[in-house]
Amino acid sequence: MTAPFGRRLCEVTANQATGGYRLFSLLDREGPAPEPGQFYMLAAEHGWGEGGGRPFLPRAISVAEMAPAKEGVRLDFLVEGVGPGTDRLCELEAGEEVWVAGPLGNSFETPKQVNPDAAGAILVGGGIGTAPMAIWRRHLVERGIPLRVLLGFRNREHSGGLTELFCAGGTLCPDVRLASEDGHAGHQGYVTDLLATMLTGDDAGSAVVYSCGPPAMLEAVRTLCAEHGVACELAMESPMACGFGACFGCAVPKPDGGYLRLCVDGPIVRGDAVAEVAHA
């Protein structure tokens, strides 16, 4: 599947607070539905560099959820304001327009595509990285693939999206377990503590791990999976100017030297296809 050539304006249809994050929706009347794990390059039509300042470049944001809409596709994005670009996306109001290019990048593979012997999936999301786990979780559930979802947050201020993306009827979905560093929800500690426990179980070898989160967490996931001989797919992030292979900015080191271009070779990368996940 290819993306429509160029960028297009999409209307903001909603933007709500969720914990410390924002969850906003765009109506995409032209693009194909994204696959789980894909991303878009987003830039507000106004308030984005016209004054000669920042933000200047579009921002690469993974899709948290999508749904068919009356006149296209509804795209949901979970964002945390951490700089001029994400701050502007957080303040989008319904009716505003956003420049959109995408869907871009590759998507998650099913457990059987990764490992023919695999029977199920373990999804590990941290912080804002829980977003692509939501659309992937729904995709797996709809296909009847057994799964566990482990989500971790630093604290209440750095959390969000649970109610909108991982709950049914106001209750956390039964396959989801939580961890928080401050203990405000679930296990007090890292989400990778939960993963470590799971991977020591008898049937761990029959799972494929999918993960998205901060670099230190992804590196812990990658290392844990390697130690237990479990395949994993990591949804990675990198500074990215274009999203379509033009800028060569999003270099990620390969284990044998050289670099991947995350926008066109990723953002989903097998754990054994990258060197140590470094803080970019």
Place this chain on the structure above:
Amino acid sequence: MPDFCGIHLDHPVINASGTYDAIAARRVFGDALLEDFPFSAFVSKTITPEPRAGNQPQRIWETPAGMINSIGLPNRGLEGFLAEDLPELAKLPVPLIVSVMATNHEEFSRLVAAVEAREEVAAIELNVSCPNVHSGLIVGEQPAETEALLEVLRPLTEKPLIVKLTPNVAAPEAVAVAAEAGGADAVSLINTLKASAIDPETRAPAPAAGHGGLSGPAVRPIALQQLRTVAAVTEVPLIGMGGISSGADADEFLALGATLVAVGTESFRDPRAGARIANELETKVSEASLRL
């Protein structure tokens, strides 16, 4: 319909070298890229004699109205380019300009001779923002080095030779004059400006290399001034670039005498920026003629 060194182009907007990977873009956008190709000629990434992996991340850093890059010229090397990339680039619906760079005359000669032999290539751009390993001097910062290089390369090819000037000199016009004296058919400018930023979290210089090249609208007034000084002393066609993001911006470069303009950073924000800017230029021209 501009004529550039005998090459007929549909409009005056091309890409800046290293800012558009047409092969990757075709994977992402499909054949729509070819049907509606944004540029009237395509300039390849710079090819070096041997493959290069490029620099360690972090490679890019957003700045006010621009960005700093320290990419490090990743490419497959001459052999890989000729075998794998050139056949793909030959499928583009526009003339192909190949950018080359080496660190001595022998290697530069090898690149130019190899590209000269390929009829898919319409012209060659020399990236001279590199050191000569023998002298240790950046070729494009020294008029004498630039002229000496052109005198070696000029006899090797009948294709138009374009010299890409660096802006990181006190007098770019002196280098342009030297390039012309050495037999260059055209001059393109500007390359990126040396720049650095500070990561507020670590207070360390950014990108990872500590510095890089600044591009985007922030550099446009500098590009215009350098184009002005170069246009005043050269006869060869000029390709103007530096922060062009609209037809009005492009027209500023044309007003100063550029035959073509190149778009770089704006393509990162808008993959079809080249076509949009060409359309805006055409609209501007037809509006101007209506006023007469």
